[in-house]
Amino acid sequence: xxxxxxxxxxxxxxxxxxxxxxxxxxxxxxxxxxxxxxxxxxxxxxxxxxxxxxxxxxxxxxxxxxxxxxxxxxxxxxxxxxxxxxxxxxxxxxxxxxxxxxxxxxxxxxxxxxxxxxxxxxxxxxxxxxxxxxxxxxxxxxxxxxxxxxxxxxxxxxxxxxxxxxxxxxxxxxxxxxxxxxxxxxxxxxxxxxxxxxxxxxxxxxxxxxxxxxxxxxxxxxxxxxxxxxxxx
Amino acid sequence: xxxxxxxxxxxxxxxxxxxxxxxxxxxxxxxxxxxxxxxxxxxxxxxxxxxxxxxxxxxxxxxxxxxxxxxxxxxxxxxxxxxxxxxxxxxxxxxxxxxxxxxxxxxxxxxxxxxxxxxxxxxxxxxxxxxxxxxxxxxxxxxxxxxxxxxxxxxxxxxxxxxxxxxxxxxxxxxxxxxxxxxxxxxxxxxxxxxxxxxxxxxxxxxxxxxxxxxxxxxxxxxxxxxxxxxxx
Numbered sequence: 001x002x003x004x005x006x007x008x009x010x011x012x013x014x015x016x017x018x019x020x021x022x023x024x025x026x027x028x029x030x031x032x033x034x035x036x037x038x039x040x041x042x043x044x045x046x047x048x049x050x051x052x053x054x055x056x057x058x059x060x061x062x063x064x065x066x067x068x069x070x071x072x073x074x075x076x077x078x079x080x081x082x083x084x085x086x087x088x089x090x091x092x093x094x095x096x097x098x099x100x101x102x103x104x105x106x107x108x109x110x111x112x113x114x115x116x117x118x119x120x121x122x123x124x125x126x127x128x129x130x131x132x133x134x135x136x137x138x139x140x141x142x143x144x145x146x147x148x149x150x151x152x153x154x155x156x157x158x159x160x161x162x163x164x165x166x167x168x169x170x171x172x173x174x175x176x177x178x179x180x181x182x183x184x185x186x187x188x189x190x191x192x193x194x195x196x197x198x199x200x201x202x203x204x205x206x207x208x209x210x211x212x213x214x215x216x217x218x219x220x221x222x223x224x225x226x227x228x229x230x231x232x233x
Numbered sequence: 234x235x236x237x238x239x240x241x242x243x244x245x246x247x248x249x250x251x252x253x254x255x256x257x258x259x260x261x262x263x264x265x266x267x268x269x270x271x272x273x274x275x276x277x278x279x280x281x282x283x284x285x286x287x288x289x290x291x292x293x294x295x296x297x298x299x300x301x302x303x304x305x306x307x308x309x310x311x312x313x314x315x316x317x318x319x320x321x322x323x324x325x326x327x328x329x330x331x332x333x334x335x336x337x338x339x340x341x342x343x344x345x346x347x348x349x350x351x352x353x354x355x356x357x358x359x360x361x362x363x364x365x366x367x368x369x370x371x372x373x374x375x376x377x378x379x380x381x382x383x384x385x386x387x388x389x390x391x392x393x394x395x396x397x398x399x400x401x402x403x404x405x406x407x408x409x410x411x412x413x414x415x416x417x418x419x420x421x422x423x424x425x426x427x428x429x430x431x432x433x434x435x436x437x438x439x440x441x442x443x444x445x446x447x448x449x450x451x452x453x454x455x456x457x458x459x460x461x462x463x464x465x466x
Contacts, residue, residue, distance in 0.1 A: 001292055003280075022442055039273065040272065040273055040276055043273055043276055043277050043280075044276050044277070044280050047236075047276075047277050047280030047281055047284065048280055048283075048284060050281075050284070051280065051281060051283070051284020051285065051464070052284065052464075053404065053406075056403060056404055056438075056442055058403075058440065058441050058442065059234055061441070064442055066404065066442075070408060073408060076309070076409070076461055076463070077461075077463055170289060170291075170464070171286065171289055171299065171462065171463055171464045172462070172463045173286075173460065173461075173462055173463075174460060174461040174462070174463060175303060175306060175458065175459070175460050175461075176309070176409070176431075176458070176459040176460070176461065177431065177454065177457075177458045177459065178411040178429040178430060178431035178452075178454040179429060179454055180428070180429055194427065195413070196411040196412060196413055196429030196430070196454075197411060197429070198409075198410065198411035198431075205289075207291065208291050208294070209255055209289055209291065209297055209299075219411070221410065221411040221412055221429075224410075225408065225409070225410045226408070226409040226410065227406065227407060227408050227409070228309055228310075228406075228407040228409065228461070229404065229405070229406055229407070230309070230310055230404055230405045230406075230407060231284070231285075231403070231404045
C-alpha cells in the first residue's frame with residue numbers, strides 16, 4: 001500500500017541522513033509534496049512511523065525524529081526475521097532436525113486448525129557473528145507453506161517465503177519470559193547447567209490474518225539483548 | 234487529540250463487546266459516522282490501533298479485530314504504569330529507599346542533562362496479587378517532576394504525575410535481557426541464589442519528547458510473563 005511505501009521511504013531517509021533524536025522533520029504538507037502523497041496517505045504513514053517508534057508528533061509543534069539510544073540490541077517490534085532485522089550482522093543457521101508432523105493440542109489451539117493438518121517441524125541453532133544466538137523450534141503449517149526442504153531451512157526461511165511463495169508476515173504475537181535452561185538447551189547454547197534463558201514464543205500471521213508459523217526460541221542470555229520503543233495510548 | 238480519543242473509544246468498544254480475533258469491524262465510513270470523526274481522523278485512529286495490535290487491516294477486505302491469545306501476560310507495548318496496565322490485578326508497592334541525588338554518567342547520557350540536576354531515586358518492591366512482581370529502581374528528574382514524597386512513592390506514581398502534575402508519558406525506550414540475579418536481588422525477590430531474572434531498563438519521555446524517568450526493573454521470572462503484538466513494516 002502507498003502509505004506503507006511512504007513510511008518506509010521516510011524511515012530510510014532518517015537513517016540515511018543519520019538524524020539525531022529530536023530533529024524536527026518538515027511539516028505534513030511539505031512531506032506530502034516531497035513524497036507525492038495525499039494528506040490522508042501521509043497521515044497514515046506518519047501514524048505507522050509513530051507506532052513503530054521512528055518519530056513522535058507534538059500537537060501544534062511538529063514531527064520529530066525518535067531513535068533508539070543503544071546499539072546491538074535486537075528490535076522486538078519488527079518481525080521480518082533476523083536476517084532482515086539484524087542486517088549489519090552476520091546471521092547464520094544450522095539445521096538440527098527437520099520432519100513433518102501432526103499438531104500438538106497447543107498448536108491446534110494456537111492455529112485454530114484441524115488435528116489432521118500437517119506441519120513442518122524445524123529445530124535450528126542460530127548464530128550472530130558466529131556466536132550462538134538462540135535455539136529455534138518452528139512449526140510451519142503446510143496448508144499455507146506447502147513446501148520446505150533442508151536446504152531452505154539452512155538459510156533465511158522468511159526470505160524464501162517472501163520471494164518464492166509471496167507470503168509476507170502481516171503481524172505476530174510474542175510471549176516473553178526468563179527461565180532456567182533445560183539440560184538439553186544449556187548444552188546446545190554452550191552455557192553451564194542452570195544458566196538463565198530468554199524465551200520468546202511467537203505466532204506469525206499472514207497479511208490476511210491466517211496464522212502460519214509458531215516459533216519457540218530460547219536465546220543465549222549474554223549474546224541476545226532486546227529493545228522496544230513504545231508509544232502511549 | 235481527537236484521533237487518540239477515537240482510537241481509545243474503538244478499543245474500549247472491542248473489549249466491552251468481547252469481540253473474537255478476526256471479527257470484521259464496520260467500514261471506515263461507517264466508523265467515521267459512528268464516532269463523528271472525519272475520514273482523516275479515522276485513518277489516524279485506525280493506524281494507531283493497528284500499531285498497538287488491536288486491529289489489522291486487509292486491503293480491499295476490511296478491518297478486523299486482533300486480540301492477544303494468552304491471559305495473565307503483562308503487555309510490553311503500553312507504558313501507563315502497571316496500575317493501569319494490569320487493571321484486573323491488585324498491584325501494590327513497598328518503598329525500600331527514597332533520596333535525592335545527582336545523576337551518574339549513564340543517566341547524564343540517557344537524559345542528555347546537566348551533571349548538577351537533581352534526581353529523586355526510589356527503590357520499590359512491587360507485588361501482583363500479593364506475589365512479588367519486581368524490584369524497581371527509578372530516577373525521576375526534578376526539572377520535570379519537581380515534587381515527590383514517600384507517601385506518593387507507596388502508591389501509583391504515574392497516577393500522581395498524570396492527575397497532579399498533568400504529566401503524561403508520550404513514549405518510552407525499553408531494553409530487555411535475561412541474566413543471573415545478584416545476591417541482593419535474589420534476596421529481595423525471594424528467589425534462590427543464581428536464579429534467573431528478567432531485566433527491563435526503561436526511559437520515559439513526556440509528550441513533548443523530554444526524558445523524565447529512568448527505571449531499572451528486575452522481574453520475578455515465575456511471576457512475570459510478557460506479551461507483545463507486532464505489525465510488519
